[in-house]
Amino acid sequence: MSGSSNSEGVDTNLTPMLDLVFQLITFFMLVTNFKGAAMDLSLKLPVLGSARPLEWSGKNEPLMINLNSTGKIRSEGRDHEIDPFIQREARFVKLQLRAAGTDYKEGDDLPVPVILRADKDVKFATLNQVIRTCQEVGYRQFSLSAMNRAE
Amino acid sequence: MSRRHRKKRGSGNVELNLAAMLDMAFQMLAFFVFTFKPAPTEGQLTMNLPPPVAITNVDQKPDPSNAGGGNGGSDENTLHIFITANDRGDADVVKIGLRPISKGMLNKVALRTLSDELKTMFGDALIPFDRIQLAVDPRLRYDELMKVVDVCTKQKLPSGQLLQRISFVEIPEGAAP
Numbered sequence: 001m002s003g004s005s006n007s008e009g010v011d012t013n014l015t016p017m018l019d020l021v022f023q024l025i026t027f028f029m030l031v032t033n034f035k036g037a038a039m040d041l042s043l044k045l046p047v048l049g050s051a052r053p054l055e056w057s058g059k060n061e062p063l064m065i066n067l068n069s070t071g072k073i074r075s076e077g078r079d080h081e082i083d084p085f086i087q088r089e090a091r092f093v094k095l096q097l098r099a100a101g102t103d104y105k106e107g108d109d110l111p112v113p114v115i116l117r118a119d120k121d122v123k124f125a126t127l128n129q130v131i132r133t134c135q136e137v138g139y140r141q142f143s144l145s146a147m148n149r150a151e
Numbered sequence: 152m153s154r155r156h157r158k159k160r161g162s163g164n165v166e167l168n169l170a171a172m173l174d175m176a177f178q179m180l181a182f183f184v185f186t187f188k189p190a191p192t193e194g195q196l197t198m199n200l201p202p203p204v205a206i207t208n209v210d211q212k213p214d215p216s217n218a219g220g221g222n223g224g225s226d227e228n229t230l231h232i233f234i235t236a237n238d239r240g241d242a243d244v245v246k247i248g249l250r251p252i253s254k255g256m257l258n259k260v261a262l263r264t265l266s267d268e269l270k271t272m273f274g275d276a277l278i279p280f281d282r283i284q285l286a287v288d289p290r291l292r293y294d295e296l297m298k299v300v301d302v303c304t305k306q307k308l309p310s311g312q313l314l315q316r317i318s319f320v321e322i323p324e325g326a327a328p
Contacts, residue, residue, distance in 0.1 A: 014169040021176040028183030041188075046294035048301050051194025115195065118293045123240060125289035127296070128321050131200060143195035146297055 039117065040066035040074040046120040048146040060096060060112045063089050063139070067118040071126040082126075083133050090137035113141035196297070196304055199315045201282070230272060230280045233287075233322065234299060240292035245299065247272070257298045266302045276309040282316035289321050 043066060054062070065073055065086070072079035073086075093112050097104040104111075114134050118127055131142065233246040242257045247268055253261035272278055283303050287296060306314040 014173055018169055018173050018176060021173065021180055025176060025179050025183060028180070028187055031189075032183055032187055039193075045193065046297045048194070048196065048297055050301055050305065051196055053193075054195040054197065113197070120292060120294035120297075121240070122293040123289060124236075124287045124291040124293070124296055124319075125321060127293055128287070128289070128319055131319060135200065140199055140201065141197070142200045143197045144297065144300065145193055145195055148192045148194050 039064065040068065043068060043074075043117055043119045044121070045117060045145055045147045047148075049148065051146040051148055054113070054115065054143050059100070060093060062113045062115045062143070063093070063134075064115045065117065065130060067116065067122055067126065067130060069119040069121045071122070073130075082129055086130070086133045087137060090134075090139070108138065109140045110138040112139065113143055114139045115143045115145060117145040196300060197315070198300075198304060198317050201316060201318055228279050228281045229318075230269075230283045232283060232285050232299070232303075234285060234291060234296070235322065236288035236291035236295070238290065240290050240295065242291060242295045242299075243288075257295055262298060262302055265299070266305065269302065269306045273306045273308060273314065281308060281314075282318065283314065284318045284320060286320050286322050 063086075064075075066075065067082075068074050068079070070079070071082070073082055074080075075085065090110065093110055094104065094106075097111075116127075116130065118130075134142070231248055233244075235243045237243045243254070244251055245253045245257070245261070245265060247265075252265050252268055255261070269283075273280060283306075285296075285299065285303070300317065303314060303317055308314055
């Protein structure tokens with residue numbers, strides 16, 4: 001009888017554990033990057049020590065192009081043909097610019113950079129097709145992605 | 152009196168049930184642990200890519216319709232680099248204008264030579280180059296191209312600014328200079 005009353009009295013202090021768990025949550029919330037979902041992490045990028053993180057403070061998100069070694073653009077888990085994909089994205093950006101009330105006119109350069117993540121085995125002909133199509137629809141600022149060091 | 156006594160006892164007995172909050176916190180923790188992917192150490196080479204210009208013979212007078220060039224710039228301000236490739240997609244010959252700079256794989260020595268040549272050309276204020284046009288073999292692999300682009304983007308113009316204007320053109324098959 002007395003034993004059972006003792007076990008009822010045992011009370012674990014959960015406060016330190018809760019403190020610790022909240023600290024872990026804070027850590028993961030701060031380091032989690034949901035934009036990484038737009039990247040195709042299966043691509044093998046070239047390695048260049050001088051590549052620097054992109055500093056972009058514009059209102060519009062950069063256009064991210066994942067170009068795989070088969071010559072297709074990978075986006076949202078699907079492969080897309082180069083020209084239709086870029087033209088569709090450019091139309092969308094132009095609509096956004098007009099809706100935002102900017103003084104963008106048809107034929108102006110698009111104030112949005114293109115981040116080109118191409119597999120290191122992509123041939124120049126494919127890469128050039130992407131760049132040419134982007135230039136035709138008005139993109140001028142390009143960032144070519146590379147790894148800072150081999151993984 | 153009795154009322155006051157009851158109030159005291161009531162405030163002393165307030166106990167927060169932390170178990171529910173701990174359950175929720177663990178669920179959030181599990182979510183973040185499972186969705187966490189360390190960001191790759193990825194960087195960018197930022198550049199302005201204007202449309203390419205036509206390559207003209209140096210002996211010819213510049214095309215007036217192209218002079219000034221708007222976005223495209225003029226040919227006289229453009230330094231042309233030619234890169235041919237072998238069947239495996241590796242760089243074969245790199246030329247500045249018609250002058251060969253390297254033959255074979257783009258190793259450190261070849262890239263250093265290219266860098267020194269470019270430094271000399273862009274360091275001379277009398278030579279009005281402000282952009283580079285890379286004429287590239289369509290077979291060249293992206294990682295080989297990036298080695299050359301990397302060297303180009305490190306060049307400084309006489310004004311002290313880093314060179315950012317680079318354009319690309321494809322060398323038609325069998326038309327390498």
